[in-house]
Amino acid sequence: MLTEMTIANAIEGLRQKEFSADELTRDHLKAINLLNNRLNAYITVTEKVALGQAKAADEKLASGDAPMLTGVPLAIKDLFCTKDIPTTAASRILENFIPPYESTVTANLLKDGAVFLGKTNLDEFAMGSGNLNSVFGAVENPWKRKGDDAFLVPGGSSGGSAAAVAARIALGATGTDTGGSIRQPAAYCGITGIKPTYGRCSRWGIIAFASSLDQAGPMAKTVEDCAILLQSMAGFDPKDSTSVDREVPEYRAACNRSLKGLRVGIPKEYCASGMSSEIEAIWQQGIDWLKEAGCEIVDISLPHTKYGLATYYIIAPAEASSNLARYDGVRYGHRVSGNSLDELYANTRGEGFGVEVKRRILMGTYVLSSGYYDAYYLRAQKVRKLIYQDFMNAYEKVDVLLTPTAPSAAFAKDEHQDDPVQMYLNDIFTVPASMAGVPGLALPAGLNKQGLPLGLQLLGRPFDEETLIAVGSAMEKAANFTYKPAIHSGVSL
Amino acid sequence: MTDKQKDDALDIKIVQRVAKLSALAVKENELAIYAQDLGGIIHWVEQLNELDVSTVEPMVGAENAKLRMREDKVTDGNCREAVLSNAPERIADFYAVPKVVE
Amino acid sequence: MNYVIVGSTGSWEVVIGLEVHAQVISKAKLFSGASAHFGSEPNTQVSLVDAAFPGMLPVINRECVDQAIRTGFGLNAQINLVSRFDRKNYFYADLPQGYQISQFTHPIVGKGEIEIELDDGTVKKIGITRLHLEQDAGKSIHDLAPKETCIDLNRSGVALMEIVSEPDMRSPEEAGAYLRKIRAIVRYLGTCDGNMEEGSMRADVNVSVRKPGEKYRTRCELKNINSIRYVMQAIEIEAKRHVEIYENGGEIDQETRLFDVVKGETRTMRSKEDAHDYRYFPDPDLLPLIVEQSHVDHLNATLIELPDAKRNRFQNEYGLSRYDANVLVAEKDIADFFENVAKGRDGRLASNWVTGELFAVLNKKGLSIHDSPVKAEAIGALLDLIGDKTINGKIAKEVFEDMVETGDMPADIVKRKGLRQVTDTGVIDKVIVDILFANADKVEQYKSGKDKLFGFFIGQVMKEMKGKANPVIVNELLKKHLSV
Ligand SMILES: [Mg+2]
């Protein structure tokens, strides 16, 4: 099976003619056929499209003029609009929606020769931390607790992408991260993911959840693979007013940078009470690795960390309540008729959206409505500024921050379901960086006693993804995380 | 439902008003659940009241950036089929909705 | 001139504020690259941004921003270097995004002031509260299908300027004058075509009444009125309604009302209870709109002359009365036409010819100045012929009539018709002598004190000379002969 390799290996192998793009793609499609019924990682498998792209890739490779990702099979989160391919946001309301356009990020990947295997499952409109809120059903985490076949969640919202990469049914994937939706599922599935700086990747053509927070990013087995994907995905886009016009550096080159003298901050506030000893231990392990690599460890404070989640759960729903107003059954998607236009709207949206999406729309409408705006929304924007300033102050003392990615390992499908606030706490370590717009990288650092992956998170200065990649690569070498999940392309079910 | 959850629950009337503003049909039996869930979330986010933010400027999004402007050129449009291709209902070259009375 | 409504409890004053929506003249829309042109096939001038497809994002059009700033100068208003776009959230058939991008808390143009002039010559200042940029909605068509409303998004996303006045107007006449002034300003600046019939300028009118000296009472908003005449009518009707209700012991509810032109009444559109809660918040897809002072200065420096400034200049430069100057500056095309005639010539004479002879012809033929059968250069040439005494004023009118008919240049007409004025004193003297001889009795009467007969002699001479004699010379010679 060719599904085991990294993207870096695949790029090399394709060029050395060790295998063809067609073979690589067929191996992946075969594995998807075997595993996807169980994992439910893909909503749509675009077999024909993928084989066509693979054929074109082989021709390019033969001509000797092939861009970086030529022939590399990827999975695309079903939040990216893909031309002529159904795009659902895992919502009934986008039933049968076929975009007549390609998102900028996926267009960049296609331009660089990538092969798209299909569209991956997610929490509806990217709202969730367990990939449990999909109209297409939950995604199963390919990892299992030792001696226990319980259905664990892959994290969310990019749960399908994370599970696909972990189970080796895609070499890499795209994700989006609004409050941790790349980093948290990466941690739960034992893979690597980068949420770039806000403005680094274009949001054009990505179905919006919370516009001031949404960022696309890569998910893959290694830091280097993420660097390769980010190189292609990132870049200025005049069609997105929040896209930043700034050169894209050679991310891959940062993988081998020396860390000598680099100052690494350890924010004491992330030592949340009730943090499991396993998480604490893996965090300490990460600190030790970096010390050995020549970094200086500095204790720092991000005093407003504890308010991150509450701030997020005002701002994100507020923006979402407005962003999702366009799903009204008039121009595209699901429609439920009514006797009047108002009834049509209410019926369409009442039936088209799932419970969590409706909960957040209601919450967002509430905090923006007259009489509540100042008390909730305006206050949250101010606290957001304090959180942002915390980070900026920290970056005067240190170059990068090291924290755990999530407060626990992957949880079982039937845990935390009753109380939304308990569910929201999964994002406690990822949300502050989203609020500040700074980049984050999550990577697997080890296994807990039950045999589940635990992740560490690096947070960097705005537009300094390179330092994250440099530090991440060093930690990756030290961690030597070679474990594989119980379910992957190399096993028979 | 615990006593605390009952205490935090939103007034059903507020849920109805917010649902109407959101153009969401909420079934009678779901109202109480939303009232409780939203009440709980709202109570929880009120922890922000601990902070004195009277002198803080609100943060809207990307900081220190300004809006980029495009030139006044016609670069888009003239794509009626693309615009209408996904419409659940259309009449001739229009989107169609139930009659709106003004 | 005070406008009051006299009721059974005394006199009432009307308080009026206006919100004008003016469509910005630009090639493309405010946030998309689709054409802003009016009147194309349905849904052809629509981008996926305008139709609010998933993941579509707004990018602002620089020209729309500049047009708003220019208009701000026209309103003598504060230009805000930092402004912001907010979302105004509501569901409506022709609002695809489910929100309108507008400027709520931080408009691009702040406080300003314009002068209006009433028929009796009174000049009044009207405060401008703000001008902000926002998107237009699409169009709902209700009469195409029996059970459906059809939606055309061609206008969706076209840039509008909303100009909000202070509640400074006190009569329908003032509101009319205000609208005409706003229209003149935007037309001068080329920022909006001011065409109310096509809907590129529309007004929302806020009306309340009060007893003199009272605080403001509750106002009602009359939505989307598309002619100045209707605005004036609607104010009158709405104010009377208020007075009637108050005098019958009732109260006015703050609400949005529609003006029914046919029935001549206003009626409730939205009461306060179901007033929208628009949930304004800063649009996270757009960053703050920051304009450089240097750019604002540049726009100011290249700004076209506005009606008030032009009127003042016409008064100073051409010696016109304020009234005549106002008539000429009411439309920029007329003012430009006048200046082409007047430049280097007698300004008052030019003004008389343009507002007199020319306007009469245009009125009669129902033409705009743009389609005038006589070009400014031709009228100028005519004035030159008067100036160098080639023809006199009376002959000039005959020449002008010919110009209107034939489009020929005045010199050609004078030549063709032999209308050159006679200045040869010998010729004129001979005619005078003959006429005085033939009218010896009248000469006697004149000499015995009947001064009025002087006009008779002039008339006779001119008649004999077919109007072509130089009137100054005729005058002089006649006086000389009669005083002997
Ligand atoms: Mg208004």
Ligand SMILES: [Zn+2]
């Ligand atoms: Zn408006």
